[in-house]
Amino acid sequence: MDALLLTLQLAFFSTLILLLLATPLAWFLAHHQFKGKFLVEALIALPLVLPPTVLGFYLLIALGPEGPGGWLANLWGEQTLAFSFTGLLIGSIIYSLPFVVQPLQNGFILIGKKPLEVAYTLNASFWDGFLNVILPLAKPAYISAATLGFAHTLGEFGVVLMIGGNIPNETQVISIAIFEQVESLQYEQAHLLSGILLTISFVMLAIIYASRKQSKGPLL
Amino acid sequence: MRLDLKLHIKKGSFCLKADTQIQWRSPCIHVIFGESGIGKTHLLRSICGLEKGEGKIHWHHKGKTITWLDSQQKKNIPSHARHVTMMFQDAQLFPHLNVEDNLKFAFKRANANADDWQHCIDSLRLEKLLPLNVDALSGGQAQRVALARAILSKPELLILDEPLASLDWHSKQEVMEYLKRLCDQWQLPVLYVTHDVNEVLALAEDVLLLHAMTNVTTVDSPKALIDVLQSVDHPFHRLGKSSILHIGTPQEAENMNGLIALPLKQQIIYVPKPKKQSKAYTRLCIAANDVSLSLSQPNDSSIVNILKGEVCRIDDLDGHYLIQLDIDGQKLLSEISAYSFERMNIKVGMEIFAQIKGVALSQ
Numbered sequence: 001m002d003a004l005l006l007t008l009q010l011a012f013f014s015t016l017i018l019l020l021l022a023t024p025l026a027w028f029l030a031h032h033q034f035k036g037k038f039l040v041e042a043l044i045a046l047p048l049v050l051p052p053t054v055l056g057f058y059l060l061i062a063l064g065p066e067g068p069g070g071w072l073a074n075l076w077g078e079q080t081l082a083f084s085f086t087g088l089l090i091g092s093i094i095y096s097l098p099f100v101v102q103p104l105q106n107g108f109i110l111i112g113k114k115p116l117e118v119a120y121t122l123n124a125s126f127w128d129g130f131l132n133v134i135l136p137l138a139k140p141a142y143i144s145a146a147t148l149g150f151a152h153t154l155g156e157f158g159v160v161l162m163i164g165g166n167i168p169n170e171t172q173v174i175s176i177a178i179f180e181q182v183e184s185l186q187y188e189q190a191h192l193l194s195g196i197l198l199t200i201s202f203v204m205l206a207i208i209y210a211s212r213k214q215s216k217g218p219l220l
Numbered sequence: 221m222r223l224d225l226k227l228h229i230k231k232g233s234f235c236l237k238a239d240t241q242i243q244w245r246s247p248c249i250h251v252i253f254g255e256s257g258i259g260k261t262h263l264l265r266s267i268c269g270l271e272k273g274e275g276k277i278h279w280h281h282k283g284k285t286i287t288w289l290d291s292q293q294k295k296n297i298p299s300h301a302r303h304v305t306m307m308f309q310d311a312q313l314f315p316h317l318n319v320e321d322n323l324k325f326a327f328k329r330a331n332a333n334a335d336d337w338q339h340c341i342d343s344l345r346l347e348k349l350l351p352l353n354v355d356a357l358s359g360g361q362a363q364r365v366a367l368a369r370a371i372l373s374k375p376e377l378l379i380l381d382e383p384l385a386s387l388d389w390h391s392k393q394e395v396m397e398y399l400k401r402l403c404d405q406w407q408l409p410v411l412y413v414t415h416d417v418n419e420v421l422a423l424a425e426d427v428l429l430l431h432a433m434t435n436v437t438t439v440d441s442p443k444a445l446i447d448v449l450q451s452v453d454h455p456f457h458r459l460g461k462s463s464i465l466h467i468g469t470p471q472e473a474e475n476m477n478g479l480i481a482l483p484l485k486q487q488i489i490y491v492p493k494p495k496k497q498s499k500a501y502t503r504l505c506i507a508a509n510d511v512s513l514s515l516s517q518p519n520d521s522s523i524v525n526i527l528k529g530e531v532c533r534i535d536d537l538d539g540h541y542l543i544q545l546d547i548d549g550q551k552l553l554s555e556i557s558a559y560s561f562e563r564m565n566i567k568v569g570m571e572i573f574a575q576i577k578g579v580a581l582s583q
Contacts, residue, residue: 122370137315
C-alpha cells in the first residue's frame with residue numbers, strides 16, 4: 001500500500017508542476033510563430049515515441065553525481081538526484097510533458113486570440129484577461145491535460161526503473177511493486193494492485209470523455 | 221475630440237497608408253466606408269492597439285492630447301490603457317458568461333456607476349435577456365448585448381467594425397436606432413466601419429472618411445458621399461451602384477392601399493408605408509440593378525413606380541451597361557445587360573422610362 005500512496009503522490013505533484021510549466025509553454029507555442037518552432041515541438045513530443053529505457057538512461061546520467069542533477073543535489077548536501085523522490089519527480093515531468101502540453105496547446109489554438117482581444121478593449125490587462133477569460137474557456141483542455149498527465153504518470157515503469165531503482169517508501173511505485181510481486185509469484189498481491197491501477201485509470205479516462213461530451217470543447 | 225492618424229501598416233503583401241485627421245465636432249457617428257478587403261479592419265485594429273503599426277496616433281480628448289502610438293520613440297500604449305472599445309462583426313460575447321456577467325465584465329473594469337448600468341439596460345431593453353446564456357440569443361439580441369457591453373466599458377471612443385453585417389434588415393434597423401440614440405445620450409464619439417451605403421445614409425451625421433486601396437480620403441457630409449457615389453469616374457461608384465434621390469415631404473397616397481407618396485419635382489414615387497411614421501425621410505436609395513428600362517410607357521406592369529427620364533450618360537462595365545438617367549433634375553442609375561442595351565439601341569439624349577423595383581428610405 002505504501003507503493004500506492006507513493007505513486008499517487010508522485011502523480012499528483014508531477015501533474016501540478018506540469019500544469020504550471022506547460023501553461024506558458026503551450027500558450028507560446030499556440031500563438032507565436034518563430035524559426036525552429038517545429039524543433040521545439042518535436043523535442044516536447046519525444047517522450048511519446050522514445051523507449052522509456054532510453055529516456056531513463058539519459059536521465060540517470062543527467063541526475064547522477066557527474067551530471068547537472070548531482071550538482072543540484074550538492075546544494076543540499078546530497079551526492080545525486082537519482083534513486084530519490086525528487087529525481088523521480090523530474091523524470092515524470094519530462095516523461096509526461098507532451099501529454100499536458102499538447103491538449104493545452106490545442107485548447108489555446110481553438111480559443112484563439114479573439115476573446116483576449118475583446119477583453120483588452122474592455123479595459124482588461126493581459127493577466128486579467130488570461131485569468132478571467134482564457135482560463136475559464138480552457139477548462140476542458142485543462143481537465144484533459146491534468147487527467148492525461150496524472151494517468152500517464154501512474155503507468156510509468158521504464159523510466160522509474162532506470163532512475164529510481166526499487167527503494168520502498170522512496171522510489172518503489174506501484175507498477176514496479178507489481179513487477180516484483182509477479183517475479184516472486186505473489187499473484188494475490190499483484191491482483192490487488194493491478195485491480196486498483198486498472199480502476200483508477202479507467203475512472204480517469206471516463207472523466208475525460210464525459211467532460212468532452214458536456215463541453216463540446218477541445219480535448220485530445 | 222480629434223484623432224490624428226499617420227499610419228503605415230504592412231502585413232505580408234498587404235499595405236495601407238493613412239494620413240488623416242478625424243474630427244468630432246459634437247460626439248457623433250463617423251463612418252469609414254470602403255470595399256471589403258482594403259484594410260478597414262487593419263486600420264481599426266491599429267487604432268485600438270491590437271495590431272502593430274508604424275507611425276503615429278494622437279488622441280485629443282477633453283483638452284488633453286494623448287500619444288497612443290509613436291513608433292519612432294518606441295511608444296505604444298497597450299489596448300487596455302487606450303480607453304477605446306471595439307465592437308466586432310460577430311458579437312464576440314464571452315461564451316462562459318451569461319448576458320449579465322458579460323455586461324458586468326465591462327462594468328467592473330470601467331468608471332461607471334449604477335445609474336449608467338440601469339440606463340443602459342433600460343434603453344437597450346435588456347432586462348429580460350440578463351439571465352440568459354449567450355448562445356440562446358438571436359443575432360440581433362447578441363449585437364444589442366455587445367453594444368451595451370461596449371458602452372458600459374465607458375470608452376472615450378467607440379469603434380464598430382461592420383457590426384450589422386451578419387444581421388437581417390429588420391434587426392439592422394433596430395440596432396441602428398439604438399446606436400444613434402445611445403451615442404447622443406452618452407455623448408460618445410463613434411467610428412463606424414461599413415461597406416453598406418444604406419448604413420452610411422442612415423447613420424452618418426458629420427464627416428465621412430472614405431478610403432480606397434492604399435489611400436485614405438475624406439469627404440465631409442453624406443451629401444458629398446452621394447456625389448462621389450454618383451460620379452461614375454470615381455472608383456467607389458462600383459461599390460454603391462446606387463442612386464440617391466432627394467424627396468419632398470412624404471404624403472398619404474389617396475386610393476392606394478397602404479402606400480405613401482414621395483414627391484420629386486414633377487413625378488411621384490410610391491412606397492409601402494414604413495412601420496414608424498416619420499416625416500423626417502428626405503432621401504431614397506435605389507440600387508442600379510433594381511431599375512429596368514423601357515422605351516415606351518408600360519401600362520400593364522406590376523411595378524408601381526415608372527418614371528420618365530432622359531439618358532445622360534452610358535458606361536460599359538464589361539458585359540453590363542450602367543445607364544445614367546436624368547429624372548426631374550436628379551440622377552438615377554440603371555444597370556442592364558449588354559443584350560438589352562443593343563436591342564433597345566439606347567443613346568444619350570433619348571427619352572426613356574425607368575421601372576423601379578425597390579427603394580430604401582432614409583432620413
